[in-house]
Amino acid sequence: MLNMRGIGKRFLGVQVLTGVDLAAGPGEVHAVVGENGAGKSTLMKILAGVHTPDEGTIEIDGHRVAFGHPLEAQRAGVAIIYQEFNLLPERSVAENVFLGREPVRRGMVDRAAMDAATARLLTELGVDSFGPRQPVKRLSVAQQQVVEIVKALSLDARIVVMDEPTAALAGHEVELLYRLVRRLQERGIAVLYISHRLREVFDLADRVTVLKDGRLVTTVPTADVTPGDLVRLMVGRDLGSYFPPRASSTGETRLRVTGAGNDRLHDIDLELRAGEILGVAGLQGSGRSELAKALFGAEPFTRGEMMPVRPRSVRESIRAGIGLVTEDRKAEGLALRQSVRDNALLVARATGRGRNGGVRELLERVRLRPPRQEQEVRYLSGGNQQKVVLAKWMTVAPKVLLFDEPTRGVDVGAKAAIHDLMRELAGEGAAIMMISSELPELIGMSDRIVVLRDGRIAGTLPAGSSEEAVMSLATGEVTT
Structure with missing residues (x-):
């Protein structure tokens, strides 16, 4: 034909x-x-x-x-x-x-x-x-x-x-x-x-x-x-080296939530430690993105406790050292008609925190190729746009970084670069929470996996758990 x-x-x-x-x-x-x-x-x-x-x-x-x-x-x-x-x-x-x-x-x-x-x-x-x-x-x-x-x-x-x-x-x-x-x-x-x-x-x-x-x-x-x-x-690159090695140990608790909830979430208990990547799984509508937004103060918890602070706004969350890489980078993460440099400095300028210099070094670290600072972000590929979002948060060096679908719509090479960078940040002491719809990514990257169902935590699984175990909790086939 x-x-x-x-x-x-x-x-x-x-x-x-x-x-x-x-x-x-x-x-x-x-x-x-x-x-x-x-x-x-x-x-x-x-x-x-x-x-x-x-x-x-x-x-x-x-x-x-x-x-x-x-x-x-x-x-x-x-x-x-x-x-x-x-x-x-x-x-x-x-x-x-x-x-x-x-x-x-x-x-x-x-x-x-x-x-x-x-x-x-x-x-x-x-x-x-x-x-x-x-x-x-x-x-x-x-x-x-x-x-x-x-x-x-x-x-x-x-x-x-x-x-x-x-x-x-x-x-x-x-x-x-x-x-x-x-x-x-x-x-x-x-x-x-x-x-x-x-x-x-x-x-x-x-x-x-x-x-x-x-x-x-x-x-x-x-x-x-x-x-x-x-x-x-x-x-x-071999598929066997597709995901970087997991953390050998974790540090102090960076974030703790106890009995927290709002209109969409109920009785949330979780802990996130320095050096750890905590995966979050669940079906659409289970409350995954709502959890990230609550932790970030965009759709705050209205009850329960959260350490170091239960943020009531995004600005308060950023001051507490919490950052969010949103699910929709074009609508929520970037100013598409502004330059790479201006996007990389969005958080630093808006909060008066972090650094305004060293953008080139940051862009090189996130493996943006080529690192053209004056190019408008809208002309970059999806993978390079996501790297600019990462650079934006790295200017303020958050202690807790929440990733909502970090590799959606990017190619396998860019995925590998983002995975490596996430593990590097964890290795430097950041505590990372990663929401992903791709079970191989979730299992390959996570040190633990929390599974949500109907706005509640259905269970927590160890590193290397099977896709069947994740889906069983997500669909309610088991109750453990």
Whole structure:
């Protein structure tokens, strides 16, 4: 169905793709993996008609095509679903699906036909949780993703590109996406699946293509490789060394909570020591992020005790030496239109604490490559943006650092750098709490794991516990 051969592309004289081949057949899920900057998005944008290749050819159904505009790619049956959705929140599902292509009857938009066509596509995908007239702003992130897929089907797309489709999804929403991908397969649609999450690659993909530095490393059947193989191919690092060694010992208690709670949390007892990484697990809605915000004073505890202080505000928490790396770095962690330097100094300047100098050294320590201080943060990759967030907190050297989904949406190389830095900070005496939806990360990084369920601590597990043990506590299958 698709055959891309020898694709090359340069921007401003910089070669970003060199001789890349990619093919996909009907009903195939073909994963494309690689670090940020490997060329995945550029290759997909060439297929979608956003960029034109400098070298190489594209064939669809054996016919050579050359797209000069995304509309030409759409007419050829190519649809791309970006990580950032292109939906109008105030309009209905059907209006979004047929935006710019509304059916017309007697000179007026035929809303009945538009709703009926959208309802038919939702039924074909087995979706009954919302209808064509539902305003998009009332949908969950996973449901909005369904709308993007329905839009692609309404275009008679036969090749669908999904760019990091689960980056913003909660754990229980990922299964919905899996079902939709399999429905696309059943319809004979080729799916090109870009993801940093290797578990998804092995769950869904028939073949996987690895890119590195704009070049094709290999294309292999997924059944013929292991996660360790893919990590080595992408970054040249063994999976066995993917997580740094755990702490051999811990120090004094940095944070203690006893009988604490608020509207969302109940009877929270926990202790966090210097040099320790305490993992926090739980299903979506279990209270994980609420716990971090309560400890940070953003949604304070209203009862119970907390040492060194029960903060009533963020400023009070920072004065007590507590920092929070938020789940959504773009909305809550960064000023996207400001420079790397200004973002790195946000906390120091806002509180009058910490250092205003030595930014270059901090950026080098967090392994920002290259450490351009005047570049606007919005132009950095997700991994580099997260490193700037870390640098922001390191200017005030917090004694307690709370991480909420520290590696969400970053590639495996950036993940390894962030993991190493977290363990370095713990080794220097910081006490770290890490919330993560990725169980391998949680188990690989944590010295202990606290599991939340319905706003309460369901249990505490030692280092190296199994995924089954974590999920048993999270779902309530056991009570220990």
